[in-house]
Amino acid sequence: MASSLNRLKFVYWLSFLSTFHLIATRSFSFVQPLCHGHERSYLLQFKQSFVINKTASIDPSAYPKVASWTLEGNNSDCCSWDRVECDEFNGHVIGLDLHSSYLYGSINSSSSLFNLVHLRSLNLADNHFNYSQIPSTVSNLSKLTHLNLSGSMFSSQIPLEFSQLSQMSSLDLSLNHLEIKKPSLGHLAENLTRLENLDLSWVSIISIVPNNLGNLSSLTSLRLSDCQLNGEFPIGIFKLPNLRVLDVQFNEGLTGYLPDFQWSSPLEEIILANTNLSGKLPSSIGNLGSLTKIDMKSCNFSGFIPSSLGNLTNLNFLDLSFNTFKGHIPSSFGNLIQLSFLSLMDNELTSPIPFEFANLTQLTYLFLYNNFISGQIPSGLMNLTKLSILELAVNDLTGQIPSSIFNLENLELLDLSMNNFTAKVEFDKFVKLKKLTSLHLSNCGVSLSISETSDNTTLQKFQNLGLFRCNLSKFPNFLANQDELTWLDLGDNNIHGQVPEWFWNVSKENLELIDLSYNFLTSLGQHPILLPWTHLAILDLESNKFQGTLPIPSFSTLQYLVSNNSFTGxxxxxxxxxxxLQVLDLSINNLSGSLPQCLHNFGDSLLILDLRWNAFEGNIPQAWTSGSKLMMINFSQNKFQGLLPRSLAKCIMLKALDFSNNQFNDTFPTWLGNLPNLKLLILRSNEFYGPIWTHKAKYKFPSLQIFDL
Incomplete structure (x- = not known):
């Protein structure tokens, strides 16, 4: 009887405890404790230490997240403030996400932020902390597991105390003005052994990559781009068992090679662009089946592209440009049906474009520029309906331009220049590509016909037109309605007569390059003295039959080329x-008079000055100053007189000087002998006199190769 009673009591108490536990659990799930008063005070002090400035963040979705941090009304619970996270059991502040919050001002070691000792996650990315140093008191936040200070205008040395944050699993200090010396990168890697994500992009490290990074077995993402790293990249990093993202791009001093990938790897992105890694791509790279991105542009890789790359069916980005790969493009690339970006430009690839490219229906960008690719463009390209950029310039492509290209209705840029097509093409076919804004057909064997209907048709707004050597016989009248052009090349055609009056209104606010060279143009018409294009960088009018006075391009012009015309005055x-101005070429004209005394206004920008074969006279101004970058001067075949300007001795970058066929009357210019780079000096057909050399001469002409008296 007693035994049964005890058993009944036990069941009763068990039931009571279960009920109590259920009530307690439900109570805690609905009632969160208020934030602690001292932590609320720390947050308010932190807010008050900054000003809100919209220029402090560049994210278009940015807003001042601390604006809700106030004691007004019923808002005293800091756990309810925007982007403040509290522990649901004890109310301590454990997370702050203030990225892109318009915060402007400095942080110092006494900042109340570092009193929030329970913080586990802190995100201050995309603010402006006024180039202040990260305070050493960051070590107070010993529970931090996630820290993001990316793009927040911190500067100077990363404090030694960083190595004490041993709980850190994600650290992002990228896009600042920081440096790592002490602690070294190896010291950080030694202490922060729980790291899963490390981003130090743009941090100045200037060292080798320490081998012990290969011991961080939890790493899933390692980003060290543009850190001035050097030396051989450790193979062990490729073998990290959990690594998904490896980014070491823009470290030109970084050497090494790719290993033989004979192990299982979760790698999804390999980004080695603009490093000095070299050697061949191992065929075993095809074993990395998780890869979605390979970026190896501007390295020193060579040999054949392995066909095993076709096994990487998850790839959506592949860039092998600016290397020295040779041979054919593997037909297995047709298996990469997820590929949206493919660049093989600037290599030594041969043979035709594989017809298997027709399978790449997700392809948006295709760059095959500057190879030795031959044959015809495969008609199967019509399947690539998502193509936005098709770049096939500087190859050996032949035959007709397939009509299938004109079905690629999403094309924005088409570049077929410098090939060997034998085609007559109507411009109206390109007009049907309504998104096309950049068209380059220069020197590709195309004869372009522009019908009268094109002139009257409402066309898309072009930005770039490269029509050099396209057998045009007149100015395309449709240009009169173009106001967004930045690049216009009509050089080496058969355009005769006068430049039309409407031309001076074409894209006045946008044009940066105008090339009318190698035509049969005779007159600029009633052009303004100062040409109207306000952002012009290059004006090339050379090898025409222009007469009259020189036109003057905008003051922003870098290259002004009018040689081989009949300009006068x-x-x-x-x-x-x-x-x-960097290049001024007025050669082979009928220009006369003395040179302007203001030549010194060109400052240290001018590199090339060519005035040969004109009728200039008088003395050359003493216009040259220290700091000049002049590399070549040609004053030959004019009527210059007097002395050579001694100020030329200040132009230490000079490589070539030609004063021939003038009327200079001067002693031998021994004072040019200290120019360290001068390779060519021509003085013939003048009135120089006196000794060429004396035993006292200290001038040695150390680089001279051609010397003509």
């Missing part, structure tokens, strides 16, 4: 306002 003084 003096050089206008306005030319001296072109203070950014």
């Amino acid at each position: 003096k050089i206008p003084e306005l030319i001296c306002n072109m203070s950014s």
Whole structure:
């Protein structure tokens, strides 16, 4: 009887305890404790230490997240404030996400932020902390597991105390002005053994990559781009068992090679662009079946592209450009049906474009520029309906331009220049591609016909037109309605007569390059003295039959080329306002008079000055100053007189000087002998006199190769 009673009591108490536990659990799931008063005070002090400035964040979705941090009304519970996370049991602040919050100001070691000792996650990315140093008191936050300070304008040395944050699993210090010396990268890797994500992009490290990074077995993402790393990249990092993302791009001093991938790897992205890694791509790279991105542009890889790359059916990005790969493009690339970006440009690839490319229906960008690819463009390209950019320039492509290209209705850029097509093409066919804004057909064997209906048709707004050597016989009138052009190349055609008056209104706010060279143009018409294009960088009018006075392009122009014409008169003084000019070529014209005294206005920008075969006279101004970058001067075949300007001795970058066939009357210019780079000096057919050399001469002409008296 007693035994049965005890058993009944036990069952009763068990039932009571279960009920109590259920009630307690439900109570805690609905009632979260309020934040602690001292932590609320720390948050408010932190807020007050900054100003809200919209220029402090670049994210278009940014907003001042701390604006809700206030004691007004019933808002005293900091756990309810925007982007503040509290522990659901004890109310301590454990997370702050203030990325892109318009915060502007400095952080110092006394900041109240570092009193929030229970913080586990802190995100201050995309703010502006006024180039302050990360305070050493960051070590107070010993429970931190996630820290993101990316793009927040911190500077100087990363504090030694960082190595004490041993709980860290995700650390992002990228896109600042930081450096790592002490602690070294190896020291960080030694102590932060729980790291899963490490991003130090743009941090100045200037060291080898330490081998002990290969011991961080939890790493899933390692980003060290543009860190000035050097030395051989450790093979062990490729073998990290959990690594999914490896990014070491823009470290030109980084050497090494790819290993033989004979192990299971979860790698999804390999980004080695602009490093000095070299050697061949191992065929075993085809074993990395999880890869979605390979970026190896501008390295030193060579040999054949392994056909095993066709096994990587998850790839959506493949860039092998600017290497020295040779041979054919593997037909197995047709298996990469997820590929949206493919660039093989600037290699030594041969043979035709594989017809299997027709399978790449997700392809948006295709770059095959500057190889030795031959044969015809396969008609199967019509399947690539998502193509936005098709870049096939500088190859050996032949035959007709397939009509299938004109079905690629999403094309925005088409570049077929510098090939060997034998085609007559109507411009109207390109007009049907309504998204096409960049068209380059220069020197590709195409004869382009532009019908009268094109002139009257409402066309898309082009940005780039490369029609060099396209057998045009007149100015395309449709240009009169184009106001977004930045690049216009009509060089080496059969265009005769006068430049039309409407041309001076074409894209006045946008044009950066105008090339009308190698035509039969005779007149610029009633052009303004100062040409109207305000952002022009290159103006090339050479090898025409232009007459009259020189036109003056905008003062922003970098290259002004008008050689081999019949321009007359003096050089206008306005030319001296072109203070950014790098190349000035007025050669082979009928220009006369003396040179403007203001030549020194070209400052240290001018590299090439060519005035040969004109009728200039008088003395050359003493215009050259220290800091000049002039590399070549040609004053030959003119009527210059007097002395050579001694200020040329300050132009230490000079490589070539030609004063021939003038009327200079001067002693031998021994004072040019200290120019360290001068390779060519021509003085013939003048009136130089006196000794060429004396035993006292200290001038040695150390680089001279051609010397003509």
